[in-house]
Amino acid sequence: MIKFESQMVAKPYFIFALTLFAGQILFGLIMGLQYIIGDFLFPYIPFNVARMIHTNLLLVWIIFGFMGSAYYLVPEEANVELHSPLLAKIMFWVFAAAGVLTILGYLFVPYSELAELTRNELFPTMGREFLEQPTLTKIGIVVVCVAFCYNIGMTILKGRKTVINMVLLTGLVGLAVFFLFAFYNPENLVLDKYFWWWVVHLWVEGVWELILGAILAFTLIKVTGVDREVIEKWLYVIIGLALISGLVGMGHHYFWIGPGEYWLWMGSIFSALEPLPFFMMVVFAFKVVRERKFEHANKIAVTWALGTAVMGFLGAGVWGFLHTLAPVNYFTHGTQITAAHGHLSFFGAYAMIVMTITSYAMPIMRGRPLGNPMSAQKVERFSFWAMCIGMLGITIMLTIAGAWQIALQRMPDDANALSFMVTQEKLIPIYWARLAFGVLFSVGLIAYLVSFFVGSKEAIIAQNNGVTQKAPQEIAGVCCGACDESKAS
Amino acid sequence: MSDTFTKEMARNIYYGGGFAAFLLLLGLTFDTMRVLPERDHRENITPSVAHGKGLWEKNNCVGCHTIMGEGAYFAPELANVYDRYGNGSEEAFKSYLQGWMAAQPLQIQGRRKMPQFNLTSEEVDNLADFLIWTSRINDNDWPPNKQG
Numbered sequence: 001m002i003k004f005e006s007q008m009v010a011k012p013y014f015i016f017a018l019t020l021f022a023g024q025i026l027f028g029l030i031m032g033l034q035y036i037i038g039d040f041l042f043p044y045i046p047f048n049v050a051r052m053i054h055t056n057l058l059l060v061w062i063i064f065g066f067m068g069s070a071y072y073l074v075p076e077e078a079n080v081e082l083h084s085p086l087l088a089k090i091m092f093w094v095f096a097a098a099g100v101l102t103i104l105g106y107l108f109v110p111y112s113e114l115a116e117l118t119r120n121e122l123f124p125t126m127g128r129e130f131l132e133q134p135t136l137t138k139i140g141i142v143v144v145c146v147a148f149c150y151n152i153g154m155t156i157l158k159g160r161k162t163v164i165n166m167v168l169l170t171g172l173v174g175l176a177v178f179f180l181f182a183f184y185n186p187e188n189l190v191l192d193k194y195f196w197w198w199v200v201h202l203w204v205e206g207v208w209e210l211i212l213g214a215i216l217a218f219t220l221i222k223v224t225g226v227d228r229e230v231i232e233k234w235l236y237v238i239i240g241l242a243l244i245s246g247l248v249g250m251g252h253h254y255f256w257i258g259p260g261e262y263w264l265w266m267g268s269i270f271s272a273l274e275p276l277p278f279f280m281m282v283v284f285a286f287k288v289v290r291e292r293k294f295e296h297a298n299k300i301a302v303t304w305a306l307g308t309a310v311m312g313f314l315g316a317g318v319w320g321f322l323h324t325l326a327p328v329n330y331f332t333h334g335t336q337i338t339a340a341h342g343h344l345s346f347f348g349a350y351a352m353i354v355m356t357i358t359s360y361a362m363p364i365m366r367g368r369p370l371g372n373p374m375s376a377q378k379v380e381r382f383s384f385w386a387m388c389i390g391m392l393g394i395t396i397m398l399t400i401a402g403a404w405q406i407a408l409q410r411m412p413d414d415a416n417a418l419s420f421m422v423t424q425e426k427l428i429p430i431y432w433a434r435l436a437f438g439v440l441f442s443v444g445l446i447a448y449l450v451s452f453f454v455g456s457k458e459a460i461i462a463q464n465n466g467v468t469q470k471a472p473q474e475i476a477g478v479c480c481g482a483c484d485e486s487k488a489s
Numbered sequence: 490m491s492d493t494f495t496k497e498m499a500r501n502i503y504y505g506g507g508f509a510a511f512l513l514l515l516g517l518t519f520d521t522m523r524v525l526p527e528r529d530h531r532e533n534i535t536p537s538v539a540h541g542k543g544l545w546e547k548n549n550c551v552g553c554h555t556i557m558g559e560g561a562y563f564a565p566e567l568a569n570v571y572d573r574y575g576n577g578s579e580e581a582f583k584s585y586l587q588g589w590m591a592a593q594p595l596q597i598q599g600r601r602k603m604p605q606f607n608l609t610s611e612e613v614d615n616l617a618d619f620l621i622w623t624s625r626i627n628d629n630d631w632p633p634n635k636q637g
Contacts, residue, residue: 038601048552127546187539190529236499243507256631334558417636420565
């Protein structure tokens with residue numbers, strides 16, 4: 001069963017994260033159609049509004065997922081109750097309210113009016129990609145992050161400082177600190193862009209990888225029973241390589257926005273190494289599962305953990321490398337290739353890690369230590385494959401679209417290149433295929449949400465009697481693996 | 490991983506490597522800040538250019554367009570729109586942009602639509618100044634051609 005009562009504060013975070021995820025996908029479908037029927041829903045939901053909602057919901061639900069993960073795993077790792085469950089609950093409502101109000105603002109108020117309404121001119125931070133939130137919302141995000149880091153930090157301070165907890169904390173503090181660059185918006189576009197990446201890149205190719213690594217390591221310990229010492233060693237090396245390659249790898253964003261020429265070299269060389277930690281993550285996950293000490297009855301959680309490693313490697317590693325070298329990026333920069341990479345990497349690394357721990361922790365928080373009944377796991381397994389195949393399909397279609405776009409619009413000289421708009425028209429058949437995969441993805445997501453409600457009471461009880469588990473003596477009757485703490489330092 | 494490779498070594502890779510990489514990033518950033526003024530010609534950021542950037546942000550232009558390749562991929566690149574439509578004349582570009590902004594949204598069924606932002610003609614000029622300034626940043630000769 002659940003080890004500490006206070007871990008339960010994670011539950012609303014996961015539920016709300018998945019709700020926002022559903023919203024994100026809805027707007028994704030709208031945009032998928034707008035790529036084909038340009039005036040679909042115009043002027044009610046112009047493309048920029050749909051995109052802003054799509055990307056902002058993504059960021060917010062992933063952060064909700066990270067917070068839920070931290071509230072769940074940090075007390076268990078630290079072996080103490082959460083410092084303040086009340087603060088966690090209050091911050092949930094503050095963050096949820098700020099998030100919902102902001103999204104409703106995007107949807108129902110023209111953006112320029114929203115800027116005026118929230119007095120953006122006093123401290124202009126709006127209107128930059130992913131950082132579209134009104135300055136007030138940004139301040140709210142900082143307040144929530146500070147309270148959250150305080151709560152998590154105090155918990156770790158009181159309890160055991162495991163490697164997983166320390167890495168997670170570093171990642172979370174980094175998330176909060178680098179977000180502060182969102183408040184720097186100089187008149188000089190080049191400086192603006194340079195430090196904008198200190199939020200965006202240092203999040204997704206920096207500190208978020210620490211969070212990802214910590215959550216994955218935690219889940220793998222729980223579902224495989226493999227010795228913590230082994231897992232911690234891997235975790236250190238993986239995130240160490242992630243930082244070594246990823247920090248200066250930021251240079252791959254500095255090729256064409258003003259900074260000097262040596263960034264062409266620095267960015268290319270360092271970011272070419274970025275697939276390495278993701279590849280190691282695949283090796284690590286499969287090795288740990290192969291050497292598992294028991295068969296956890298929550299099989300689908302194991303599948304998610306392996307899937308995260310593989311899809312993260314494909315999206316961040318392979319699709320990142322595809323266009324990271326400067327001579328290639330010269331042609332691919334800002335085309336549908338970028339969109340392809342963005343989709344698979346965010347899904348594979350970050351959406352999937354949240355679903356991994358959701359899949360592991362939610363059943364426990366719902367009183368099902370051995371996971372959901374097989375009927376529910378079956379539905380969830382279908383959803384896993386539908387979403388993975390759907391997202392791979394979207395990515396491949398966008399890659400084809402991007403390659404064609406480059407051939408028509410970027411490679412020819414001034415006299416022969418097609419214009420952007422003409423090129424886009426030629427890509428419409430591919431955008432239809434992309435949309436079809438988007439529908440498949442949505443079916444997967446619906447199945448995922450449905451899986452929470454599948455299974456009779458009897459099936460749930462049968463699943464959790466532990467009869468299906470061929471468990472060794474030492475963990476017989478245990479369940480979620482929460483009690484395997486003998487080796488912890 | 491073998492037993493000769495200890496957890497302490499792994500930890501050193503993480504803390505040592507991460508710290509070293511961050512220092513390198515800081516060093517490169519420091520150097521970039523030193524040389525950037527020559528490349529971004531910041532001396533030409535007039536109040537009109539600055540105001541244009543504010544309008545660019547206030548109307549979320551980046552929600553559809555890219556600028557220097559960054560943004561959304563739904564509408565054309567605009568860092569070089571002056572090179573594309575200006576014919577080397579700032580005046581010509583401004584009058585082109587005035588007409589274009591006033592004509593939105595174009596009444597062509599099924600075409601991607603740009604909203605009507607109701608900018609004053611002075612604001613359109615600010616926006617033009619911002620885009621002209623942007624087109625002159627030294628960005629290592631990107632994009633490959635004028636179509637962006």
